[in-house]
Amino acid sequence: MKTVLMVAEKPSLAQSIAKILSKGSCSSRKGLNGACSVHEYMGTFSGQSVRFKMTSVCGHVMSLDFIGKYNNWDKVDPAELFTKAPTEKKEANPKLNMVKFLQVEGKGCDYVVLWLDCDKEGENICFEVLDAIEPVMNRPYGSERTVYRAKFSSITDTDIWAAMNKLGEPNRNEALSVDARQELDLRIGCAFTRFQTKYFQGKYGNLDSSLISFGPCQTPTLGFCVERHDKIQSFKPETYWVIQAKVFKGKESPLTLDWDRVRVFDREVGQMFVNMTKTSREAKVESVSKKEKAKQRPLALNTVEMLRVASSSLGMGPQHTMQIAERLYTQGYISYPRTETNHYHDNFDLKGTLRQQANNPFWAQEVKALLSEGLNRPRKGADAGDHPPITPMRAASEGELGGYDGWRLYEYIVRHFIATVSQDCKYLQTTISFTIASEGFSCSGKTLISPGFTEVMPWLGIPLEEAMPVCERGDVFTVEEIKLVERQTCPPDYLTEADLITLMEKHGIGTDASIPVHINNISQRNYVTVENGRKLKPTNLGIVLVHGYYKTDAELVLPTIRGAVEKQLNLIAQGKANYQQVLQHTLDIFKRKFHYFFDTIASMDELMEVTFSPIAATGKPLSRCGKCHRFMKYIQAKPSRLHCAGCDETYSLPQNGAIKLYKELRCPLDEFELVLWTSGSRGKSYPLCPYCFSNPPFRDMKKGMGCNECTHPSCQHSLNSLGIGQCVECEGGVLVLDPTSGPKWKMACNRCNVMVHFFEHAHRVQVAQESCEACEASLVAVDFNKTRSPLPDGEMQHSGCVFCDPVFQDLVELKHATMRHPSMTRGGGARRGGRGRGRGRREKKPKDKMAALAAYFV
Numbered sequence: 001m002k003t004v005l006m007v008a009e010k011p012s013l014a015q016s017i018a019k020i021l022s023k024g025s026c027s028s029r030k031g032l033n034g035a036c037s038v039h040e041y042m043g044t045f046s047g048q049s050v051r052f053k054m055t056s057v058c059g060h061v062m063s064l065d066f067i068g069k070y071n072n073w074d075k076v077d078p079a080e081l082f083t084k085a086p087t088e089k090k091e092a093n094p095k096l097n098m099v100k101f102l103q104v105e106g107k108g109c110d111y112v113v114l115w116l117d118c119d120k121e122g123e124n125i126c127f128e129v130l131d132a133i134e135p136v137m138n139r140p141y142g143s144e145r146t147v148y149r150a151k152f153s154s155i156t157d158t159d160i161w162a163a164m165n166k167l168g169e170p171n172r173n174e175a176l177s178v179d180a181r182q183e184l185d186l187r188i189g190c191a192f193t194r195f196q197t198k199y200f201q202g203k204y205g206n207l208d209s210s211l212i213s214f215g216p217c218q219t220p221t222l223g224f225c226v227e228r229h230d231k232i233q234s235f236k237p238e239t240y241w242v243i244q245a246k247v248f249k250g251k252e253s254p255l256t257l258d259w260d261r262v263r264v265f266d267r268e269v270g271q272m273f274v275n276m277t278k279t280s281r282e283a284k285v286e287s288v289s290k291k292e293k294a295k296q297r298p299l300a301l302n303t304v305e306m307l308r309v310a311s312s313s314l315g316m317g318p319q320h321t322m323q324i325a326e327r328l329y330t331q332g333y334i335s336y337p338r339t340e341t342n343h344y345h346d347n348f349d350l351k352g353t354l355r356q357q358a359n360n361p362f363w364a365q366e367v368k369a370l371l372s373e374g375l376n377r378p379r380k381g382a383d384a385g386d387h388p389p390i391t392p393m394r395a396a397s398e399g400e401l402g403g404y405d406g407w408r409l410y411e412y413i414v415r416h417f418i419a420t421v422s423q424d425c426k427y428l429q430t431t432i433s434f435t436i437a438s439e440g441f442s443c444s445g446k447t448l449i450s451p452g453f454t455e456v457m458p459w460l461g462i463p464l465e466e467a468m469p470v471c472e473r474g475d476v477f478t479v480e481e482i483k484l485v486e487r488q489t490c491p492p493d494y495l496t497e498a499d500l501i502t503l504m505e506k507h508g509i510g511t512d513a514s515i516p517v518h519i520n521n522i523s524q525r526n527y528v529t530v531e532n533g534r535k536l537k538p539t540n541l542g543i544v545l546v547h548g549y550y551k552t553d554a555e556l557v558l559p560t561i562r563g564a565v566e567k568q569l570n571l572i573a574q575g576k577a578n579y580q581q582v583l584q585h586t587l588d589i590f591k592r593k594f595h596y597f598f599d600t601i602a603s604m605d606e607l608m609e610v611t612f613s614p615i616a617a618t619g620k621p622l623s624r625c626g627k628c629h630r631f632m633k634y635i636q637a638k639p640s641r642l643h644c645a646g647c648d649e650t651y652s653l654p655q656n657g658a659i660k661l662y663k664e665l666r667c668p669l670d671e672f673e674l675v676l677w678t679s680g681s682r683g684k685s686y687p688l689c690p691y692c693f694s695n696p697p698f699r700d701m702k703k704g705m706g707c708n709e710c711t712h713p714s715c716q717h718s719l720n721s722l723g724i725g726q727c728v729e730c731e732g733g734v735l736v737l738d739p740t741s742g743p744k745w746k747m748a749c750n751r752c753n754v755m756v757h758f759f760e761h762a763h764r765v766q767v768a769q770e771s772c773e774a775c776e777a778s779l780v781a782v783d784f785n786k787t788r789s790p791l792p793d794g795e796m797q798h799s800g801c802v803f804c805d806p807v808f809q810d811l812v813e814l815k816h817a818t819m820r821h822p823s824m825t826r827g828g829g830a831r832r833g834g835r836g837r838g839r840g841r842r843e844k845k846p847k848d849k850m851a852a853l854a855a856y857f858v
Contacts, residue, residue, distance in 0.1 A: 004110065031101050036098075073198065114170055118153065200605075201650075203608070257441035283476070285474060295424060317497065496534050510566075527541060708750040725777030734749065757813040
């Protein structure tokens, strides 16, 4: 019997599709990577009985990166990244072992059906899956077709079965367009980012950003925000004057009239008109016009419009919105949320979709009325040829969706869909024109005739207004008041996320899938801050960068060049442009721009000098340099680091924690004073030498290692002196005593977040030279005060193994661990020596007390 392997993009999608295709009769098991399940059932395929295996990946299987040595910022010239540096595909998440998992499940299969998301990224993942499984699949007979592609837009029985019955092929051109975008963004972004990060962070201490990044899409996105900021800053308010007139008739309420000339910018001219109109106490009606007007129902919903509304009306950021929309899609509540189309095809089942919403109390009345009176055909929008508009696919309640934002987004999508098949909103606009003396004035009002779609979208309805007075041409009103009012022009406001999304779509910056990512990036990089009302206000760093690009090469920040690149990428997807030619041509352009930017960086630096402080003038003295023995300054702004003004050297530090001097102790190798990094009272802490942290002293050490990983044979702060034993959770980590943690003593893994609390209130804890015979962990010597000793018989001192000694059993508490210690789960498997002494591995059966301690750890 032949086997068909089917692969979806997410585990939840695989489960839903398998449930539909197997009609609920599939069996499920976990895959070897623990993240993806495999659902199996029997069925027919191409007229034969087969065994189906449905599984998934977790997004992209592979990611593009430079080969090893080109990832070293210090040893590689950024200019080499454009063409010379080779790239390779690496597993996107090595911990998932996705390639091995796919090969295990694909081995011996005869056919593969690809159920990846139906967009360009999904097509790219199709070929990543095929690269993994085709070498292990059974060879086809002759020219037999073995690879199939399912095209679908929602997780409904109808759509899934329709896709299964009409399988196509994966689109190589669309996959290549994604490959091109990935390589362009990698090479261009890394080259500019590395150069400007190293250049500016080496000169200025208060940039407050760990990475001065450049992106072909990210930078024009920031440019829009700074352009609006510049307009606000350069805006000069102008004073103008308007004439305000109030008139009444009989006992009716007075009407406020608008001046036909609108406004004047000369006060004397305005006063002249006021004096002229004040000569008459009557306002004569010149005309009364009544026009029936319509407010159009919305177009069908696409991704960009959903993101705009979610930001402006629901207060939800674009990336958060997309995460929620994807969850609603995978759960089957809405159709595919990434689409540029806002037009329904003639064969779309609008009535069936609407009928599903007939029992929801929030909009049941409007839905039932539409079903009985007949649906209005949606407005004709644009068909991008990708997916149908975002549409509700099944009914849901607020409780079902589990989360406030999930329900709000689903509610909007439903209301928007109902509105597209509703009638337009109709109203009567009445305009009355007056003359006072010889000056023209008018007033207008709206009266609702038929609410149409605004019944289901009431926030877009016609606001209630006072009824206009009944009058006709020739009627006379009495003038109650005429006055000259002084006002000022106002500056534009900062761009909202909705405004920015509109500009990005207009100029072709990013795709419906990547727009949220670019907006999130400029916020994460500290280039803009999100203010009240989801307004994006540029920071000093964002402003200076954009102004600097304008001074050096405006095309780096203008949307024109990226918009042109996006058009070329779309041509690759359509098979109208050559992948290699587009790639090479674009890289050549940006390589020349990079060299010019490199040569003219001084013009951007002039702006930096005005805004930011030199690194030597930033920070506060903390520890002494081992070379000149002067105090180095600790710079807290991101990225935190130490700077020696005497040597003009800057030293990296661990991030996301606090740094303080470590007892004025010095490194035995270079005489630098040690500092202590800590993540807080409940977290880890360890000492480090600033010089060794950036310049590893031993071959088996890497950049960024502290004393808790240093293999110095005799230093009292090193792993060799304070290491106790192998980590209970991660592979390769060692539990190291934190000598600063007393009286709440603890040891922490030097690789992961595991911490072991022990010997609370002990006077002294030291790591002994001897090792445990059972597990080879280093023994620990503990001294307690007589009044607080928990040791038996009031003893104040004891030496033993933290893991095996029964005396220590109740004095040890594991934090953050999710797995047992290796020696506990395998009946006493050997523990590697914690301090690099090269001890051999032995196996001994642990004592009964040890089993109890193991249970306590878990």
